[in-house]
Amino acid sequence: MSTTSNSMTFNIRIWRQKNAQTPGKLVEYKLDGISPDMSFLEMLDQLNERLYAKGEEPVAFDHDCREGICGMCSLNVNGIPHGPDSQVTICQTHMRIFKDGQTITIEPWRSTAFPVIKDCVVNRSAFDRIIQAGGFVSVNTGGTPDANALPISKEIADLAMDAAACIGCGACVAACKNSSALLFVSAKASQLNLLPQGKAEKDRRVLKMVETMDAEGFGACTNTNSCEAVCPKGIPVTFIAQLNRDYAWAMLKGAAAEPKATVGGA
Amino acid sequence: MSLDSKSPAGPIAQKWDKHRFDMKLVNPANKRKYSVIVVGSGLAGGAAAASLAELGYNVSCFCFQDSPRRAHSIAAQGGINAAKNYQNDGDSVYRLFYDTIKGGDFRAREANVYRLAQVSAEIIDQCVAQGVPFAREYGGTLSNRSFGGAQVSRTFYARGQTGQQLLLGAYSALSRQIGLGKVKMYNRSEMLDLVVIDGQAKGIIVRDLVTGKITRHSADAVVLGTGGYSNVYYLSTNAQMCNVTAAWRAARKGAYFANPCFTQIHPTCIPVHGDHQSKLTLMSESLRNDGRVWVPKKKEDCGKKPSEIAEADRDYYLERKYPSFGNLAPRDISSRSAKEVCDEGRGVGPGGRGVYLDFADSIKRLGLKAIQDRYGNLFQMYEKITGENAYEQPMRIYPALHYTMGGLWVDYNLMSNLPGLFVIGEANFSDHGANRLGASALMQGLADGYFVLPYTIGNYLAQQKEKAPSTDHPEFVKAEQEVHDRLNKLMSIKGKRSPNSFHHELGHLMWENVGMARNEKGLKEALAKIPQIREEFWKNLNVLGDKEDLNNALERAGRVADFLEFAELLTLDALERKESCGGHFREEYQMPDGEAKRDDENFAYVAAWEFKGVGQAPVLHKEPLNYEEVHMSTRSYK
Numbered sequence: 064m065s066t067t068s069n070s071m072t073f074n075i076r077i078w079r080q081k082n083a084q085t086p087g088k089l090v091e092y093k094l095d096g097i098s099p100d101m102s103f104l105e106m107l108d109q110l111n112e113r114l115y116a117k118g119e120e121p122v123a124f125d126h127d128c129r130e131g132i133c134g135m136c137s138l139n140v141n142g143i144p145h146g147p148d149s150q151v152t153i154c155q156t157h158m159r160i161f162k163d164g165q166t167i168t169i170e171p172w173r174s175t176a177f178p179v180i181k182d183c184v185v186n187r188s189a190f191d192r193i194i195q196a197g198g199f200v201s202v203n204t205g206g207t208p209d210a211n212a213l214p215i216s217k218e219i220a221d222l223a224m225d226a227a228a229c230i231g232c233g234a235c236v237a238a239c240k241n242s243s244a245l246l247f248v249s250a251k252a253s254q255l256n257l258l259p260q261g262k263a264e265k266d267r268r269v270l271k272m273v274e275t276m277d278a279e280g281f282g283a284c285t286n287t288n289s290c291e292a293v294c295p296k297g298i299p300v301t302f303i304a305q306l307n308r309d310y311a312w313a314m315l316k317g318a319a320a321e322p323k324a325t326v327g328g329a
Numbered sequence: 330m331s332l333d334s335k336s337p338a339g340p341i342a343q344k345w346d347k348h349r350f351d352m353k354l355v356n357p358a359n360k361r362k363y364s365v366i367v368v369g370s371g372l373a374g375g376a377a378a379a380s381l382a383e384l385g386y387n388v389s390c391f392c393f394q395d396s397p398r399r400a401h402s403i404a405a406q407g408g409i410n411a412a413k414n415y416q417n418d419g420d421s422v423y424r425l426f427y428d429t430i431k432g433g434d435f436r437a438r439e440a441n442v443y444r445l446a447q448v449s450a451e452i453i454d455q456c457v458a459q460g461v462p463f464a465r466e467y468g469g470t471l472s473n474r475s476f477g478g479a480q481v482s483r484t485f486y487a488r489g490q491t492g493q494q495l496l497l498g499a500y501s502a503l504s505r506q507i508g509l510g511k512v513k514m515y516n517r518s519e520m521l522d523l524v525v526i527d528g529q530a531k532g533i534i535v536r537d538l539v540t541g542k543i544t545r546h547s548a549d550a551v552v553l554g555t556g557g558y559s560n561v562y563y564l565s566t567n568a569q570m571c572n573v574t575a576a577w578r579a580a581r582k583g584a585y586f587a588n589p590c591f592t593q594i595h596p597t598c599i600p601v602h603g604d605h606q607s608k609l610t611l612m613s614e615s616l617r618n619d620g621r622v623w624v625p626k627k628k629e630d631c632g633k634k635p636s637e638i639a640e641a642d643r644d645y646y647l648e649r650k651y652p653s654f655g656n657l658a659p660r661d662i663s664s665r666s667a668k669e670v671c672d673e674g675r676g677v678g679p680g681g682r683g684v685y686l687d688f689a690d691s692i693k694r695l696g697l698k699a700i701q702d703r704y705g706n707l708f709q710m711y712e713k714i715t716g717e718n719a720y721e722q723p724m725r726i727y728p729a730l731h732y733t734m735g736g737l738w739v740d741y742n743l744m745s746n747l748p749g750l751f752v753i754g755e756a757n758f759s760d761h762g763a764n765r766l767g768a769s770a771l772m773q774g775l776a777d778g779y780f781v782l783p784y785t786i787g788n789y790l791a792q793q794k795e796k797a798p799s800t801d802h803p804e805f806v807k808a809e810q811e812v813h814d815r816l817n818k819l820m821s822i823k824g825k826r827s828p829n830s831f832h833h834e835l836g837h838l839m840w841e842n843v844g845m846a847r848n849e850k851g852l853k854e855a856l857a858k859i860p861q862i863r864e865e866f867w868k869n870l871n872v873l874g875d876k877e878d879l880n881n882a883l884e885r886a887g888r889v890a891d892f893l894e895f896a897e898l899l900t901l902d903a904l905e906r907k908e909s910c911g912g913h914f915r916e917e918y919q920m921p922d923g924e925a926k927r928d929d930e931n932f933a934y935v936a937a938w939e940f941k942g943v944g945q946a947p948v949l950h951k952e953p954l955n956y957e958e959v960h961m962s963t964r965s966y967k
Contacts (some may be wrong), residue, residue: 082878100602100679100716108607108829115827115882120874123881125395128568129608132493133399151713159716180539181879188516191396195508199501200460204380204779205451207458211415214469224462224487227494231398255460 071097071158074166075110077122080179087179089168099159103146104129104136106158107169123182131155131295134230137237138183139170144234144293152232152295172237176244176280187233189279190247197271198251200261219257226254228296235290235298241282246290248272249306250298256309266313273310332585332937332952335740336440341958342422345444348741349784353791360385363790364797366533366548368520368575370397370503372496372771373754374554376778379502382511384783386790389546390503390512391535393519393570393884398500401556401568402754402774405492406613408474408484409771411449416473420481422446427959429769432478433734433762434911434927435961436591438935438954440741441759448780449772453485455779459498463487477614477660478766489613489706495771499778519884521812523551523579523750526804530579530750531797534805534812538884541877543816545800545809549790550749552782553579554774557733557755559592561892561899562844563836565730566598566611572888573895576737576756580895584737584745585937585950587758589895590903591734593765593912594845596663599714600683600727604833609729610714612707614767617656619700620686620724622647622663624675631677635685635723646670650923661764661845662923664728665914668845671727678725687723728845732770734761734912735902738937738952742785743777746937751786753777758935763911819886820876824869828886831866835859835889835896843900848916852904856897860944863893894943901938901947908932929961 072095080087094113097106104126111121127135131152138153140146148156161167169183177185227250235246252269255261261268284303291300337348355363363386367378370392378390392400412425425446430437453471457463463485464472473482487494506512517538524532524545532547555575559565580586597616598609623645625631630638646666648655658666667684670676677683692700697720701708708719715725736758743751743759754774761769798805842855866889874880909918909925910932918926935952 098603098605101605102607102714105605105607109605112827112829115871115873118873121882123879127394127399127570128401128404130404130610132404132490133394133401133568135394135399148713155713157714157716184879187395191398191504191507191514191516194398194501194504199505200458201505202458202502203383204376204455204502204783207451207454210413210453210457210463211470213457215465216469217465217467220462220465223460224464224494227462227487227497228490230493231396254462258460258462260458261460 069099070095071099071161071163073097073106073161073164075169076166077169078171078183079122080182082181083178087182089170097158099157101158102129102154103140103156103158104154123184125184126154129154132230134232137172137185137187137232137234139172139237141168144172144237145232145295150295150297152230172233174236174242174281176242177233177236189281190231190233190244192279193244193248193272193275194251196275197268198255200255201264202260213259215259223254223257226250226257226298226302229298230296232295234293234295236281238289238293239282240287240289241285243284243290244276244279244281245284245303245306246294246298246300248276249302252309253302253305256305265309266316269306269309269313332738332746332935332950333740334438334440334952335742336438337741341439341443344440345447352784352788355787355791357385361387362796363387364389364548365550365552365786366546367391367552367554368533369400369554369556369754369756370500371400371402371554371556371754372492372499372774373756373778374552375400375496375499375503376775377552377554377753377782378512379499379506380779380783381786382506388506388512389515389548391515391518391520391533393517393538395517397503397514397516398497400496401571402496402771403493404568405771406489406611407476408486408491408768409452409495409775410476410483410766410768411453411485411772412446412483413450413453415471416482418481420483424481425449425483428479429760429766430762430959432764432766434764434925435762435929435933435956436588436910436935436954437760437762439956439958443958444781445760445773445776448776451780452772452775456495456498459501461487461494461498463494476767484768492771495775499775520575521578521887522808523582524805524808525582525747526798526802529748532800532805534808536812539879541875541880543809543812545805547797547800547805549793549797550751550786552751552753552786553737553756554753554778555756557736558589558895559730559733561836561896562730562839563832564601564606564609564840566595566609567731569608572891574888574891576752577891577895579737579745579747579750580940582747583940584747584750585939586735586898587738587935587937588735588763588902589899589938590906590913591763591911592730593732593734594661594664594728595731596660596667596728597686597726598729599711600678600725602679602715610710611729611731612711612726614660616686616704616707616724617663619691619695619703620656620688621645621690622656622684622686624670624677624684626675628674631675631681635677635687644670644675661912661914661925664845667728683725683727685723686726688719689723692720732765734758734763734765738935742788743782744785744789749789751782753782763913815887816876816883819870819883819890820872822867822870822872824871826869826871828870828872828882828889831862831870832885832889832892835862835893838862839896839899843903846914846916847903849904852900855900856904859893859897859900866890866893898938898947902936905949906932906936927963933961
């Protein structure tokens with residue numbers, strides 16, 4: 064079928080960077096024949112097919128599920144992580160929300176903790192290392208009690224689910240002037256800290272996760288709430304407040320990140 | 330040759346227990362001396378890697394995404410089945426077993442399915458212990474919903490994001506083991522070949538997708554949890570990077586590929602809007618409870634707005650053809666009926682490939698609020714994608730590929746015919762027969778990963794005298810060289826077309842000829858055309874960029890090359906299976922009323938294909954399906 068009847072034209076300014084060692088720059092491309100029904104990433108597919116036809120290497124960008132759940136896509140569009148549409152990832156954004164003839168500037172996430180790999184692809188493995196430090200319940204496979212043995216109130220289960228909805232995309236970091244990862248960290252910590260299954264190692268969890276977060280080069284939170292504004296899953300900053308309380312409590316109790324095998328203790 | 334499933338003897342309810350006792354064990358102190366490679370980090374792979382590491386094995390896990398948390402299991406919406414009988418509605422292990430066998434149209438292996446039902450309850454316990462926030466009742470107990478193909482409420486769910494929450498549970502368990510140094514995780518790493526030494530799987534060749542570096546990895550066993558192959562159709566509900574490469578590379582090395590023609594098509598997806606489309610989005614089938622499906626009676630009306638088409642000029646074809654089931658006709662029947670009316674030129678929307686799903690009557694009957702409460706999130710998703718308000722005008726829907734029941738052949742131990750190669754989750758063929766029931770994919774992935782493979786792999790490892798070979802072994806050297814040669818070839822063709830254009834062409838052919846309804850003529854036509862596309866691919870492909878760099882086009886080219894070989898096998902399997910069953914519908918084999926006509930006399934077997942070379946006829950091995958427990962009956966939805 065043809066999309067020429069109501070096709071749109073855009074001036075695309077997109078970040079090109081050969082690899083981590085080479086400096087990058089914004090490169091401009093004129094792109095016509097774009098259907099308003101295309102998703103943002105399909106528009107980029109078009110750009111890439113045309114670059115291909117010209118023998119120019121296509122733009123690298125991360126994407127996979129294209130339905131807003133895998134957390135792979137990570138584009139800063141006109142200065143906003145995941146672009147202008149609210150509470151959706153950029154893969155779920157469609158071209159009809161842009162104006163015909165508009166200039167669209169596309170960049171990778173900007174954060175020291177997320178170094179650029181190529182073009183708009185960044186390395187977010189720092190997030191994995193934060194989870195590896197404490198974003199789990201220490202339970203092995205097998206031998207667990209019956210799932211209904213421990214009732215959990217609907218309110219708590221729902222609140223934990225609100226926190227668990229995080230897709231780990233990193234938009235919160237990209238939006239923050241300090242590159243703080245606190246919304247991400249607080250979402251995972253709160254999910255587990257709220258549930259009885261996760262309470263046993265709550266103190267240790269928050270200390271380890273925060274310690275790793277700092278070591279990875281993420282900045283401090285200064286409560287600008289820009290993270291919440293761009294979060295495609297609408298994770299609220301109240302979880303950051305929760306984490307701050309949990310962290311303060313763990314510090315007050317003097318729980319060490321690595322418990323010392325001493326008798327008595329402080 | 331007849332294949333041995335190695336299903337244990339004895340009454341079905343005791344097979345797994347008995348088998349667990351009969352299997353050899355690896356002493357706890359010896360487990361660290363064995364290494365296991367797990368490819369894929371979804372529900373099956375992630376759960377397996379974590380569980381094996383907890384047991385003490387040395388595990389290496391590989392995924393091509395930037396993090397194991399992004400595997401495509403994450404996109405599953407609906408839920409996970411388990412025979413908990415929490416609702417006191419008569420559910421049992423036996424009932425879940427029976428529903429799954431019947432749903433699979435009597436083409437699954439009984440012993441495997443019974444075991445799946447047996448371990449289903451443990452999965453829920455495990456996930457809750459990990460902190461998976463399942464939906465709960467006010468009293469604090471877990472909530473259930475009902476799903477297709479079952480008359481009990483046994484589906485556990487976490488809003489519309491069950492797959493995400495279960496995957497994040499497995500990911501957290503895996504992350505814990507990575508942090509403890511028990512799993513070595515390789516992100517952005519793609520398996521490009523399997524290494525087979527003396528007939529046993531002993532390692533893989535991997536490309537680092539960032540640096541392009543090729544590395545050899547040796548182990549005592551290799552586990553593939555690499556998902557399904559829906560993307561052979563180009564457009565599907567699968568994620569962009571889902572592919573058949575790992576499974577196909579194993580098949581090329583001697584692993585049999587079973588029942589590739591068993592593919593599942595989901596009737597309620599958002600239709601294709603144009604040639605530029607990259608993926609299809611599924612919408613919950615529950616919409617059909619309150620929506621009426623129709624198309625215009627006359628072709629001339631297709632261009633009109635739906636509101637301009639009078640009631641008398643509308644064809645509510647499901648209600649007309651299946652008066653008792655109406656809009657809730659089974660998935661395969663409603664999918665095929667949509668295709669029929671569109672083939673007649675009565676489809677609506679872009680390209681004429683869509684039918685209306687109309688909520689006007691329900692809104693009139695129940696009120697707008699009731700419909701908003703039931704389906705609000707789906708209507709919102711539909712509006713984001715199409716820009717249309719489905720409260721004011723009917724939705725447009727069309728069927729799309731979303732799951733593949735076929736996969737690498739495995740025995741009861743989930744081991745392929747190649748000793749040392751284990752295949753789990755959607756990548757194997759074992760549990761869903763010719764059709765998978767809703768909320769059963771998540772169950773199978775986690776069952777394999779948490780509760781089946783960790784036992785059965787020990788039985789294999791305990792019998793290994795030799796330790797993992799050195800990566801200097803000639804077979805490793807040879808396999809790595811082959812990977813280099815293939816990549817060099819892809820880079821050096823320097824033709825005119827992008828990998829994507831070939832994928833698009835193949836997908837279109839597969840959808841038209843090997844899609845929802847298949848016939849001999851169309852299948853033979855596809856078998857003639859696929860080799861032509863493949864030939865053109867190897868002549869006229871152009872891969873830009875460098876091999877030693879992040880190169881999406883090169884990755885895609887390798888995957889499309891494998892699809893171009895695999896598609897031929899899928900088509901051949903569809904041609905050879907001269908019956909209709911589950912997701913495989915042959916137009917020649919149908920009842921007068923359009924129902925599938927199964928042929929148990931001639932086709933009650935698993936078709937496991939042995940690769941013999943590109944363009945060479947594969948060899949068919951049959952595993953007869955013996956139903957000792959369940960009587961094979963006609964799957965009727967009248």
